Amino acid sequence: MSSALPAAESSVTRPGKLRRPPGTWARIRRELRMLRSPWTATAALLALVVSIPILVIVFNLFSDPGENWEHIRELTLPGYIKNTAILVGVVGLLALAIGVPSAWLVATCDFPGRKIFAWALVLPLALPTYIAAYAYGDILQAIIPLQVWIRTNWGVDAFIIAEAILRYGTVSLILASVLYPYVYLSSRAAFSVRAASSIEASQTLGHSIGSTFFRVALPMARPAIIAGLSLVMMEVINDFGAVSFFGIPTITVGIFRTWLALGDPSGAVRMSAGVMVVVLVLLLAERLSRGRAGFSELGSRSNHQAARLRRLPKGRGILACSFCMIPLLFGFLIPAGRLSIWASQSFAKFHFGDFQELLVTTLAIAVVGTICVVAGALTLAYAERVSPTRLVAPLARFSTLGYAVPGAVIAVGIMLPFGWLDNHPVAAIQERFGLERELVFSGTLVALGCAYLVRFLAVAHQPIRSGMENLCGNLDSAARLLGSSPTATLFKVNLPLLTGSFFAATILIFVDVLKELPLTLILRPFNFETLATKAYSLASEGRLPECAVPSLLVVLVGIIGLIPLNRLMEGRRHV
Amino acid sequence: MSSLKIRSLTKHFRTAERPAVDGLDLTIPEGSTLAIVGESGSGKTTLLRMIAGLEIPDSGEIRIGSQLCSDASHMVAPERRGIGLVFQDGALFPHLTVAKNIAYGLKKLRRSKRHSRIEEMLELVGLAGYGSRYPRELSGGEAQRVALARALAPEPKVLLLDEPFSNLDTTLRKRLRDDVRNILQTAGATCLFVTHDTEDALAIADEIAVMRKGELLQIGEPAALYRNPCDAYCANLFGPANRLPESFMKGIMAQPAPGQMGEGWMWTRPEQLEVLQNSGGDAIEVEVTEVRYVGERQEVKARCTALNGSTETEDDATNPELTLYWQGRDDIRPGNRLWIRPK
Numbered sequence: 078m079s080s081a082l083p084a085a086e087s088s089v090t091r092p093g094k095l096r097r098p099p100g101t102w103a104r105i106r107r108e109l110r111m112l113r114s115p116w117t118a119t120a121a122l123l124a125l126v127v128s129i130p131i132l133v134i135v136f137n138l139f140s141d142p143g144e145n146w147e148h149i150r151e152l153t154l155p156g157y158i159k160n161t162a163i164l165v166g167v168v169g170l171l172a173l174a175i176g177v178p179s180a181w182l183v184a185t186c187d188f189p190g191r192k193i194f195a196w197a198l199v200l201p202l203a204l205p206t207y208i209a210a211y212a213y214g215d216i217l218q219a220i221i222p223l224q225v226w227i228r229t230n231w232g233v234d235a236f237i238i239a240e241a242i243l244r245y246g247t248v249s250l251i252l253a254s255v256l257y258p259y260v261y262l263s264s265r266a267a268f269s270v271r272a273a274s275s276i277e278a279s280q281t282l283g284h285s286i287g288s289t290f291f292r293v294a295l296p297m298a299r300p301a302i303i304a305g306l307s308l309v310m311m312e313v314i315n316d317f318g319a320v321s322f323f324g325i326p327t328i329t330v331g332i333f334r335t336w337l338a339l340g341d342p343s344g345a346v347r348m349s350a351g352v353m354v355v356v357l358v359l360l361l362a363e364r365l366s367r368g369r370a371g372f373s374e375l376g377s378r379s380n381h382q383a384a385r386l387r388r389l390p391k392g393r394g395i396l397a398c399s400f401c402m403i404p405l406l407f408g409f410l411i412p413a414g415r416l417s418i419w420a421s422q423s424f425a426k427f428h429f430g431d432f433q434e435l436l437v438t439t440l441a442i443a444v445v446g447t448i449c450v451v452a453g454a455l456t457l458a459y460a461e462r463v464s465p466t467r468l469v470a471p472l473a474r475f476s477t478l479g480y481a482v483p484g485a486v487i488a489v490g491i492m493l494p495f496g497w498l499d500n501h502p503v504a505a506i507q508e509r510f511g512l513e514r515e516l517v518f519s520g521t522l523v524a525l526g527c528a529y530l531v532r533f534l535a536v537a538h539q540p541i542r543s544g545m546e547n548l549c550g551n552l553d554s555a556a557r558l559l560g561s562s563p564t565a566t567l568f569k570v571n572l573p574l575l576t577g578s579f580f581a582a583t584i585l586i587f588v589d590v591l592k593e594l595p596l597t598l599i600l601r602p603f604n605f606e607t608l609a610t611k612a613y614s615l616a617s618e619g620r621l622p623e624c625a626v627p628s629l630l631v632v633l634v635g636i637i638g639l640i641p642l643n644r645l646m647e648g649r650r651h652v
Numbered sequence: 653m654s655s656l657k658i659r660s661l662t663k664h665f666r667t668a669e670r671p672a673v674d675g676l677d678l679t680i681p682e683g684s685t686l687a688i689v690g691e692s693g694s695g696k697t698t699l700l701r702m703i704a705g706l707e708i709p710d711s712g713e714i715r716i717g718s719q720l721c722s723d724a725s726h727m728v729a730p731e732r733r734g735i736g737l738v739f740q741d742g743a744l745f746p747h748l749t750v751a752k753n754i755a756y757g758l759k760k761l762r763r764s765k766r767h768s769r770i771e772e773m774l775e776l777v778g779l780a781g782y783g784s785r786y787p788r789e790l791s792g793g794e795a796q797r798v799a800l801a802r803a804l805a806p807e808p809k810v811l812l813l814d815e816p817f818s819n820l821d822t823t824l825r826k827r828l829r830d831d832v833r834n835i836l837q838t839a840g841a842t843c844l845f846v847t848h849d850t851e852d853a854l855a856i857a858d859e860i861a862v863m864r865k866g867e868l869l870q871i872g873e874p875a876a877l878y879r880n881p882c883d884a885y886c887a888n889l890f891g892p893a894n895r896l897p898e899s900f901m902k903g904i905m906a907q908p909a910p911g912q913m914g915e916g917w918m919w920t921r922p923e924q925l926e927v928l929q930n931s932g933g934d935a936i937e938v939e940v941t942e943v944r945y946v947g948e949r950q951e952v953k954a955r956c957t958a959l960n961g962s963t964e965t966e967d968d969a970t971n972p973e974l975t976l977y978w979q980g981r982d983d984i985r986p987g988n989r990l991w992i993r994p995k
Contacts, residue, residue, distance in 0.1 A: 551743035554706050557730040558737045559757030559806065569756075573747045 116563060120460030120469050123453055124476035127531050130490025131478065134353060137346040137493065145341045157331035164249060164327060165313045171253030172309045175404045176260025177302060181290065182401060184269035187386040188394035194401040201408030202258040203635030205592045207318020208628040209255045211616040212412030216247055248323045254408035256309045263305035267298035300366055307363040311356060315483040317595040318613055328352050329595065332485040342493060349486040356481045413632060419625035426623060439591060439607040446529040446590035451583050453530055454537035458545050463563045477535035484532060484595035491528050491600060495519040520602050528596045533589050537582040544578025545571065581641035588638030592631045653842045654717025654809040656680040661712030663698055672698040674866035685836055685843040687857030689850055689889060695866040696846045700812050704737050705730035716809050736803030740815045742795040744787040750798050751783035757806035773801040776835055793824045800832065804839055813845040817852055829855045850890050862886050887919045892975035894920050922977045928991040929980065935991035938974060943984050950978040954990060
């Protein structure tokens with residue numbers, strides 16, 4: 078009886094049975110076979126097109142550097158890099174100094190005007206950096222008396238230093254006052270929702286509110302804050318309008334100059350590659366800062382409860398209110414107010430016909446761009462959902478890298494291959510058939526459309542994809558089993574349930590395309606003006622009051638774009 | 653309706669250590685209902701998804717009726733298999749009314765016929781008049797009925813049910829279980845039903861298969877599985893089971909196949925044992941270790957004193973814990989002595 082085994086575990090292994098997973102080669106073959114499925118193939122094609130500019134820049138790095146390169150590297154490049162680094166650093170610090178405290182105040186304290194500040198602090202985001210710069214365009218003239226005073230009292234050397242400090246400081250302040258909302262939005266979401274219960278727990282354990290902020294709230298919000306900060310930094314690198322207006326040659330300005338003024342594409346490519354490396358490092362740092370567990374996402378979302386607000390005593394309440402008022406004032410009220418005043422003065426100078434044409438062109442390009450980008454993003458997101466292969470996810474991740482690459486870099490990466498196409502195959506065909514020599518790719522709307530696709534695909538992909546992730550996969554399966562093909566399932570089940578995120582994506586892209594400057598500036602067809610480029614050209618001619626009209630229109634459209642952005646950054650659900 | 657035949661079906665996920673489904677063979681005759689019982693992670697849902705075409709098998713064959721749906725060289729898309737699937741959460745389309753949900757799979761039917769089919773299905777699941785409601789206006793049980801109606805409406809060759817009752821509360825679950833059995837019988841569907849709840853399986857299925865770690869351990873009619881389990885796992889799955897020496901139990905249960913059970917031991921259900929307060933005849937003595945009230949009776953845990961002299965050895969291999977049902981007038985307390993013998 079003692080030999081009796083517990084009568085469990087029928088561990089009978091039948092011989093000759095497959096115990097190993099299929100080998101690597103079998104799997105790769107299977108994945109490749111999947112490429113025949115139309116959705117996977119489309120996604121792969123899309124990813125290929127979108128990665129062209131990035132690949133072009135990487136490959137051109139190995140080509141022969143032009144004769145100018147030595148000159149650029151020794152004389153101008155160090156300056157570009159130094160300027161960019163200073164600006165990115167200072168603007169980043171300023172954005173943190175404004176964004177984090179204001180987010181903390183709005184998320185956890187009750188003070189006069191809190192509810193208004195909660196959304197109003199986002200408003201500066203409606204101003205593209207170049208338009209904010211134009212609105213403050215005459216500020217340097219206002220401080221000339223101060224500069225004169227410095228020169229007469231402290232001498233020329235002090236004047237030069239003071240002038241540089243004033244100029245950099247002014248530009249940094251302007252950029253920070255319209256870019257801080259990225260930090261504000263992401264850290265507010267972290268404070269008010271994700272960290273709420275931990276903040277309360279810390280207080281019950283006897284920590285003061287100050288100690289709680291530094292020991293619990295700030296560490297928990299760190300990934301979110303860094304995510305917001307990295308967006309700010311990328312915007313600074315991407316900016317062309319503001320820095321060129323104030324004469325601070327950053328690397329983006331450098332790319333423009335090398336390409337357009339020096340006529341040296343290979344130099345521009347080299348600089349672009351450098352920028353891309355920096356941006357990728359930034360992205361990687363952001364990813365790493367989230368840590369192993371991605372603790373910003375801890376806990377199930379449905380359990381989150383917003384923090385209870387702490388009522389501030391009267392004096393401190395007024396202090397909090399004034400603190401929040403400063404960025405709102407400088408980031409939105411003053412520039413928007415000035416633009417409005419200028420616009421009302423100069424509106425009469427616009428010919429109605431010109432203005433109408435400008436509006437129609439802008440809207441047309443924004444609509445076409447939006448359709449391209451949103452359709453691309455939808456294809457990619459849905460391919461990720463239906464494709465049985467694992468190939469699509471990395472492809473999607475790769476093809477949405479473009480949002481981090483500055484517009485000027487993408488423009489270079491598009492111009493090179495498109496210019497080659499026009500100069501070689503297209504020219505040959507046109508010659509062969511006796512057609513008139515015409516540009517088909519470069520300098521046409523095709524190039525511009527592609528560039529928008531590269532730059533904004535991620536912006537549309539993110540909300541659509543997260544919307545799809547919130548849709549239960551069983552709905553798709555149910556539709557398939559009831560006889561719908563994958564494509565029919567997309568239109569009959571997924572899209573009707575995704576209207577929220579789809580709408581958000583559409584508005585975001587529409588606004589982004591409409592206010593986009595550097596890409597449009599380089600790639601636009603001859604004599605092609607949008608509101609953004611019109612504002613740029615008027616401002617660079619020094620006609621600030623006139624540039625107010627198109628600028629103000631861009632800002633108005635931008636305000637509409639804040640609605641979905643606000644929701645997205647808060648990480649709310651979109652179903 | 654068609655039969656469902658599965659031959660040496662295997663699926664091994666890349667991240668997993670062992671196959672989710674491991675060389676599985678299975679046949680369901682036309683019009684009969686098979687329940688697969690297994691705990692989570694046993695591979696039962698993967699099996700179901702492979703049959704539906706939502707998951708691609710590594711190897712093996714799936715045949716629905718005469719149609720070969722999946723083998724090494726080709727694979728029929730889910731929408732062409734003619735399979736109905738009722739999901740755990742119902743998966744009703746939230747943007748469509750109940751009627752449109754049911755109509756979703758009926759695109760080949762003419763408009764007039766479609767309407768009468770919807771009515772017929774709503775009637776079948778006892779929800780006539782609910783056609784214009786939206787899924788969010790339904791209770792959990794109603795939603796599952798609609799899901800069933802939606803899956804049955806296009807007259808699938810095989811109907812698959814994936815834990816359809818697991819999101820419902822106990823009372824609703826019991827009621828819906830009986831309803832589903834009747835609906836399936838009325839519809840005459842070939843049906844594969846996957847659950848972790850043996851009560852679901854016993855109530856609905858013509859045959860039950862026990863699945864564990866990607867393999868089927870035992871297939872049979874509900875009564876046969878209950879009375880004659882092939883091993884400890886199957887025995888305990890369907891309720892408390894007692895392991896007693898074979899010499900003692902001779903003749904109570906049908907003789908198990910040799911080698912299956914562990915030598916010298918046999919399984920009995922508590923209701924197959926008579927519990928006495930006094931010694932007598934061939935009854936053996938047990939000592940009560942734990943008592944639980946479950947309404948009409950007391951559930952008693954006890955260990956044999958006779959097996960190796962005392963209850964000190966709490967070694968389940970040599971002196972297993974027994975579960976007994978006591979329905980006598982006196983309350984039993986831990987430490988009491990009782991005597992048991994086969995009924």
